[in-house]
Amino acid sequence: MIHDFGIVWSERSLLLSGLGNTTILSVLSAVAALLIGFILTPALMSKKPWLATAVRGFVDGMRCVPFLLFAYIVYYGLPSLGLRLDNWTSGLAALTIYNAAYMAEILRGAWAAQPREPIEAGVAFGFSSLSLFRRIVLPPLLLAAGPVIGNQMIQIVKDSAFLTIIALPELTHAAASIQSRHYVPFAAFISAVFLYWGLCLVIEAGVSTVDRMAAARR
Amino acid sequence: MRDVTKVLDVVGISKRFGDLEVLHDISFQVQKGETVCVLGPSGSGKSTLLRCINWLERPDAGQIYLNGKEVGVSGGGVVMGDRELSQIRTHIGMVFQHFALWPHLTVLQNLMEAPIQVQKRPKAEVREEALALLAKVGLSDKRDVFPAKLSGGQKQRVGIARALATKPDLLLFDEPTSALDPELVGEVLVVMRELAREGMTMVVVTHEMGFAREAATRVLFLDHGRVVETGSPEQFFSNPETDRARQFIQRYSGETAGGRR
Numbered sequence: 400m401i402h403d404f405g406i407v408w409s410e411r412s413l414l415l416s417g418l419g420n421t422t423i424l425s426v427l428s429a430v431a432a433l434l435i436g437f438i439l440t441p442a443l444m445s446k447k448p449w450l451a452t453a454v455r456g457f458v459d460g461m462r463c464v465p466f467l468l469f470a471y472i473v474y475y476g477l478p479s480l481g482l483r484l485d486n487w488t489s490g491l492a493a494l495t496i497y498n499a500a501y502m503a504e505i506l507r508g509a510w511a512a513q514p515r516e517p518i519e520a521g522v523a524f525g526f527s528s529l530s531l532f533r534r535i536v537l538p539p540l541l542l543a544a545g546p547v548i549g550n551q552m553i554q555i556v557k558d559s560a561f562l563t564i565i566a567l568p569e570l571t572h573a574a575a576s577i578q579s580r581h582y583v584p585f586a587a588f589i590s591a592v593f594l595y596w597g598l599c600l601v602i603e604a605g606v607s608t609v610d611r612m613a614a615a616r617r
Numbered sequence: 618m619r620d621v622t623k624v625l626d627v628v629g630i631s632k633r634f635g636d637l638e639v640l641h642d643i644s645f646q647v648q649k650g651e652t653v654c655v656l657g658p659s660g661s662g663k664s665t666l667l668r669c670i671n672w673l674e675r676p677d678a679g680q681i682y683l684n685g686k687e688v689g690v691s692g693g694g695v696v697m698g699d700r701e702l703s704q705i706r707t708h709i710g711m712v713f714q715h716f717a718l719w720p721h722l723t724v725l726q727n728l729m730e731a732p733i734q735v736q737k738r739p740k741a742e743v744r745e746e747a748l749a750l751l752a753k754v755g756l757s758d759k760r761d762v763f764p765a766k767l768s769g770g771q772k773q774r775v776g777i778a779r780a781l782a783t784k785p786d787l788l789l790f791d792e793p794t795s796a797l798d799p800e801l802v803g804e805v806l807v808v809m810r811e812l813a814r815e816g817m818t819m820v821v822v823t824h825e826m827g828f829a830r831e832a833a834t835r836v837l838f839l840d841h842g843r844v845v846e847t848g849s850p851e852q853f854f855s856n857p858e859t860d861r862a863r864q865f866i867q868r869y870s871g872e873t874a875g876g877r878r
Binding site: 514516 | 735
């Protein structure tokens with residue numbers, strides 16, 4: 400058994416590059432999903448019925464599709480519609496679009512729970528459009544939604560493992576390569592698990608920082 | 618050219634929400650240094666009137682002039698863009714019923730936010746003035762505290778200081794003591810009385826008859842969206858012209874906690 404872990408250790412550069420790719424994938428798609436979520440949220444709450452219904456359909460639809468299936472569709476399905484993306488682009492797009500739906504729903508809930516008056520005070524004191532959003536609306540919203548957004552980021556990290564099926568060289572893919580090359584499944588996968596765990600601990604640390612800031616303001 | 622000794626000139630404002638006419642053809646002026654108290658039963662349109670002054674509600678008809686400049690409408694009758702409206706709004710301070718402090722900012726940051734971000738004034742100068750304002754409302758020791766940690770009375774004093782921080786020409790108060798526990802009303806009224814004495818121009822929507830009686834230069838009595846009576850507080854309270862006003866005074870003078878303070 401110790402010997403197996405020794406083999407994994409000798410392949411550590413492969414594992415670490417997998418971890419690096421998983422981190423890049425997760426960070427990029429988390430940021431992008433959050434930004435798209437911010438665009439979708441006002442649409443979800445729009446007074447125009449066609450817009451609200453369309454976005455609501457997308458959000459609910461995404462949340463009912465298994466991610467693995469969605470990744471298959473993007474990578475293997477879209478080419479038959481004439482859209483061929485490489486595995487990195489497909490993986491990032493799938494992870495981002497899928498999680499944007501969750502982010503939109505998270506932000507909508509937090510937004511709806513924000514008291515109206517401080518925002519109105521912002522308007523009365525001369526804040527408008529972008530400065531109102533950036534200075535007055537956004538900070539309390541992020542403080543309130545922070546823990547749930549953090550949860551979703553952990554979900555993104557774990558979902559990224561599915562992208563091994565489209566041959567994206569992320570952490571799970573690296574672990575699988577090591578195990579098939581040397582036949583050390585337990586050591587290879589357990590090592591990957593611990594690396595995923597480490598990644599999630601970093602996110603947790605971020606969440607608890609946001610949480611402390613929010614608690615001071617409650 | 619409009620008379621500029623009038624800080625505020627409200628001309629024939631009307632507002633409806635659906636079928637309900639909330640304000641009907643309301644006109645009044647406020648001279649520099651005046652404290653005008655707007656009184657009236659719940660649902661008489663007082664708050665809506667106040668919110669029309671800085672266009673938080675857009676009036677359906679009529680004009681509002683601040684220092685002779687029309688609010689909300691530029692030359693040629695075009696509705697103002699956000700930027701132009703913001704510029705006018707920074708000359709009007711507002712104090713809210715539920716304080717409406719920004720929860721993510723400390724007390725001092727609440728005071729400094731609009732002067733720095735909207736008025737683009739130098740930070741050092743704004744900070745110095747904000748500290749002086751906090752001292753004035755007696756909250757210097759709370760400057761680094763978040764609003765959630767304050768009592769209602771303290772929150773509202775911060776609310777007043779925040780409204781003063783932009784150096785407004787006009788201060789609007791929307792029922793500033795209605796959300797407070799009775800024992801906290803006094804500390805807020807003390808600050809408001811002092812402002813009135815210093816000659817701040819204020820429009821105050823309130824149920825505090827005691828405050829209206831001694832601090833107001835003029836009283837405006839609203840009922841069903843119309844100005845039913847207007848005059849000096851002595852005249853209004855001791856010798857109201859209408860039955861509606863008489864009933865109102867009787868009801869509220871007995872009821873309000875801070876009425877006789």
